[in-house]
Amino acid sequence: MAKYPGLPGLxxxxxxxxxxPTEAGFLDIFKSPSSLDVAGNYAYVADRLDxxxxxxxxxxxxxxxxxxxxxxxxxxxxxxPGFAYVTTxxxxxxxxVVNLTDPEYPVAAGAAITKSQPEAGRRPxxxxxxxxxxxxxxxxxxxxx
Numbered sequence: 001m002a003k004y005p006g007l008p009g010l011x012x013x014x015x016x017x018x019x020x021p022t023e024a025g026f027l028d029i030f031k032s033p034s035s036l037d038v039a040g041n042y043a044y045v046a047d048r049l050d051x052x053x054x055x056x057x058x059x060x061x062x063x064x065x066x067x068x069x070x071x072x073x074x075x076x077x078x079x080x081p082g083f084a085y086v087t088t089x090x091x092x093x094x095x096x097v098v099n100l101t102d103p104e105y106p107v108a109a110g111a112a113i114t115k116s117q118p119e120a121g122r123r124p125x126x127x128x129x130x131x132x133x134x135x136x137x138x139x140x141x142x143x144x145x
Contacts, residue, residue, distance in 0.1 A: 008033050010045060012060045027055060027063040037079045042066070042103055044084050046074035052086050054103045069106040071096050083109065 009028035015021045032048040041058040051071035056064045073088035074096075084098040084106070097110040 008047075010036070010043060010055060010063055012057060012063055014060070024060040025057075025063050027065070029053065029065055034074065035076045037077050037084075039079045039081075044077050044079055044100075046071075046077040046086055048073055048075065050074070052077060052084055052098060052106065054100065054106065067104050067106055069098050069108075071098075 012025040043055040045053040054066040099109040
């Protein structure tokens with residue numbers, strides 16, 4: 001998600017010729033982007049230090065910020081028509097549901113504590129269900145004695 005190491009941003013890459021991908025546009029408004037989802041003419045970027053950014057990508061050469069919704073610690077984002085699902089934290093995850101019916105004015109729609117995060121970009125929302133995954137890291141145990 002970064003154009004240059006250390007410079008967070010959103011690169012739009014033209015892959016119409018897979019042998020020669022080229023950057024078409026770049027937006028560098030983010031502080032610490034962690035994931036994104038794309039739906040229609042919008043990219044939804046979760047930023048750990050700020051929250052959820054809505055970016056207009058209808059002109060790939062000129063991605064532009066449309067709106068912002070503050071969610072400190074935003075880690076993962078997944079979307080379904082009219083909504084974004086943003087998780088924070090690592091294991092005990094705070095799920096924020098954001099109404100995006102009007103992308104210029106995102107509004108809080110709900111919240112919950114979960115144990116998992118959405119798999120960004122994988123369309124984990126089906127009908128009225130949001131599917132989340134959890135990753136557990138087990139400590140190493142010395143079983144030699």
